Structures are given as C-alpha cells and as structure tokens.
Amino acid sequence: MENELVLGDNLEIMRQLPSESIDLIYLDPPFFSNRNYEVIWGDEGEIRSFQDRWSGGIDHYIGWLKERVQEMYRLLKPTGSIFLHCDWHADAYIRVHILDKIFGAENFRNEIAWHYSGWNKQLSKHIERRHDSIFFYSKSEDSYFEYPARKWDSKEEYIQKRKQKVQVDENNREYVLSDAGGGQRVRRYLDEAMEYGVPLDDVWDIDKINNSDKVERIGYPTQKPEKLLERIIQIGSKEGDIVLDPFVGGGTTIVVADRLNRHWFGIDQSVQAVKVSELRIYNKRTLFSAPFSVKLHKYDYDTLRYKDAFAFESWIVEQYGGTSNIKQRGDFGIDGRTREGLPIQVKRSDNIGRNVIDNFRSACERFDQNLFEKNKKANQPIGVLIAFTFGKGAIEEVARLKIEQGIIIQLLQVEEIVPIAKKPKVSVTIRDLGVDEKGNREIEFTAIGESDSGIEMYSWDWDYNEVNGFKPEILLDKEGVQVRKLKPDGYVIAVRVFDNQGLEATEIIRLKVNGKIKRL
Ligand SMILES: C[S@@+](CC[C@H](N)C(=O)[O-])C[C@H]1O[C@@H](n2cnc3c(N)ncnc32)[C@H](O)[C@@H]1O
Known part of the structure; x- marks a missing residue:
C-alpha cells in the first residue's frame, strides 16, 4: 500500500479499503462537546461532519462513531490494535458501547491517561480536568506489542x-x-x-504543544504532540507496518509514522486538514523518503499534465481501477492492465492522432496475442487507451478499425476517470510599513486568491528555492496577510493558495530590500 492522504468522510473511504490490511489505528475524533473549538478548520467538510454528529444527543454521537469503529475493526489485521483518543465528555460511553462491544472487553489492554500541564482557569465547581483518555484495544490475543521501556541511562x-x-x-x-x-x-x-529498563505506566506526562513551540506548532487547538504519537506507534507497530489515522487533522500521526519508517494512511474530511498534513509531511521529506499520494475530489489539468510522466501513468491506471505495469515498462508501450486484464496505454497529451491508434493496436497484439484474438472474436475491446483528449484522426481510425476489422479500441479521456476543475489564481501585493530602529524594513504581504469554489487558506515559504520545492514555514494562514521584518538583502518568497477543492496555485515573489523595496 502506498502512503496516502485522502480527502473525504472516513466512513466512505474506509469502506473501500481491504479487510485485515492495517496494523495500527490511532483515532482522535472530534469530542462530544459543543464548544467552538471543536470546529477547527471551519471549512465545508468539517462543518458537514460537525452537523452530522450534532443532529442528536450522545446516542447519536455514539452511533456516528460506532459505525466508523466497526469499519476500523474490519480493517485491522488479527495482529493489529487500536488507540482511541477521547476525554470526559464521552469516554465512558465509548468504552462500554463501542469498544467493548466491537473488540470485546477481553481485548481491552489499557486506558492511558494523557496528563498535560496548563491551567484552564475553570471557575466551576469541579477540580481541574487535565487528562485525556486513550483506550488501547487489540484485535486478538496475538496482537503485536512492543513493551515501551526506556533503558536506564546508567x-x-x-x-x-x-x-x-x-x-x-x-x-x-x-x-x-x-x-x-x-x-x-x-x-x-x-x-x-538494566536489561528490563524503566517501566512505563499508563499515566503519560507529556506537555501539550505550547504557543512558543515554533517547530511543531501549526496553530490549531487540537493538534497533538508528536511525542504522544511516537509512543503509541512504537508500542503498536514495527518498521514497515501500516498505520491508519482516519481523523488525521493536521497530520501528527502520519508525520511521526513517516519518520519511524511505517507506512501510513490518513483521512480527513477537511481540505485544510489534508493540505496542512501534506505540507507538514512534505516539509520533513528527504531524498530517501518513501513516496506518497494525495487524493482529492477534483484535480487540476495543469498539475496532472505536467506531473512526472511515469508517476502520472501509474497513477491514472490505478485511478481507473487497473494495475500499473511497473516491471514490464518499456515492453510494447503497455502501461498497465484493467481489472479484466486488458492492456492499457496512457498518453499524457492532448489531441492524440491516428498513428497512436495504429501503434496501440499492434502493441496489444504483440503484448498478448491470444487475448487479442479472443477479444476480437467476442466483439470485446482489445485494449484501453487513455489520454487528455483525442483528435479527429484518432476517433476516425478507431471507427474504421471497428467497421473494417472488427477490432474495438476503447478511448478514455482523463476527465472521465478523475474529475478535473480549474485551478485557482493568486496575486500578491506588498506594502512598505517603514523601517524599525534596527534598520529592518517592515513589509505587509497580502495574497489574494481567486477560485470559483472559494479560497480555503494560504501558506508561505520565506526562503523559497526551486530545488527543494515549496517548504513553507507558515502552513495555515486563513486570511492571506503576513507582516515580516526583513533586513537589507535579496529574497525569494513563495505563497501558495488552496481553494475549496484543495486545488492550488503558487506565486513567487523576488524582492530586493535596501533603501527601499524593489520587486524584481
Ligand atoms: C481532533 S481533530 C484531529 C487532530 C489530530 N490528531 C492532530 O494532531 O492534528 C479531528 C479531525 O477529524 C476530522 N473529521 C471529523 N469528522 C470526520 C469524518 N467524518 N471523516 C474524516 N474526518 C473527519 C476533522 O476535520 C478534524 O480535522
């Protein structure tokens, strides 16, 4: 399974995944509270999910979550485990009505109390609530478990x-x-x-991410610390295992899983969550990192058209439900097979001409002559050709082959396989706010995105370079306005805008700052 981030309702997405394919699941669903902070991203996907859970009381919430945990149970391998993160709002209900029912009380392993510091200034008549509960259940007695002891230093x-x-x-x-x-x-x-190490108990003191943590903090309230996920992933999985987070949020689980050499799969219904997670993973990547893909509801033409050819061919074949032909690449120009075994060829271009059809016809014949003859006799297609668009010559040639030789070639436009939309546009204006006492120039950057579907967020890379690609320091900026103090020097700044579908556009700004600001 390739590492993957998917936009969508986790119930729908999980239903498409094969049974017993996952080693470890961590979920941090929205809690059952009606506080505002429960809406983190505020985009369409999240609001829909919020209403979905909130159209009834606790029973409704439990029903909503139970349906999903049922799917998670199906996805786990017999050796797998689940860690469900919740708090006092619903923990008792979740344990009794969901986990004990689905996993069986005998498979309960721990209730971990994640105890954090920080004062909430509660004025009500109760003592300070300062822990979340994480329920750890395994699917069977044979579940993988790594005792999380740290060795004594000496x-x-x-x-x-x-x-x-x-x-x-x-x-x-x-x-x-x-x-x-x-x-x-x-x-x-x-x-x-010395051999046994420092035992770990079920109360974990790990600080929440605080405001001054510039490295880890993204800036939304329910972000979990990487250290917490590190422990969970190390207890419940080993290198090479697959970790699923169906409520991935800002991507903490998958970032840690990636670092610890696990495969990962993240789902979120919010475009912002998926994009923040993607950027966070991307920021930490090196040349040796395993590839990953992001599945949105729509794709934009330019990104697909100019994607690396090899990656595009495999991707579109898989989107079509086929298998790509990685090993035999180069052989006859066949890029994959459909579920029924028909050869597929992908052309990453427009206006495909007559000669491509003829070459494809011969390629299919050479690729598997028996299959070719069999399909021809049965009046079935001999192969599938995928391209962005087909020219008149190609369409005529397909018709001629069918009428004159009884050979059927199926033509498919990329748009028929994945929905395509127009990507957004972005422009940036800069305003000089003057010089401070240290001689730094204060500059206001305002990015303005345009999209038919509406703009979700902006991200900023203050030190953009083409080789490394877009690696933003500011991942989540909902307004598109930033103020920076810049000392006299040259700068290359990139801003990326994301629309409601998760489609993106990037603007690169070259600046020279000395006596005044000069945009190059
Ligand atoms: C509490 S947050 C997760 C935070 C995450 N653990 C982190 O560290 O960033 C819950 C997430 O669940 C997502 N969500 C809510 N309902 C969903 C659903 N039905 N399918 C997928 N994601 C959903 C929300 O968009 C939100 O990002």
Missing part, C-alpha cells in the same frame, strides 16, 4: 532513583533493596534492571 541513574546503597550477594551480583509492599523488601538485581 546504573547510577537507577540507584539514584531507588535511593539505595548497592550490595553484593554471594555470587558477586550487585543489587539494591526495594519495597515490595506490606513491609517486605526484595532484592532488585542491577543487571536485570
């Missing part, structure tokens, strides 16, 4: 923690005495302690 660390003096037994083995309860004291051998 014997000294262990001894210090125990506040004991080291003693030596009759075999010269070092030990310390430890309380075993009820006034009993037992020997803890240092060699065993």
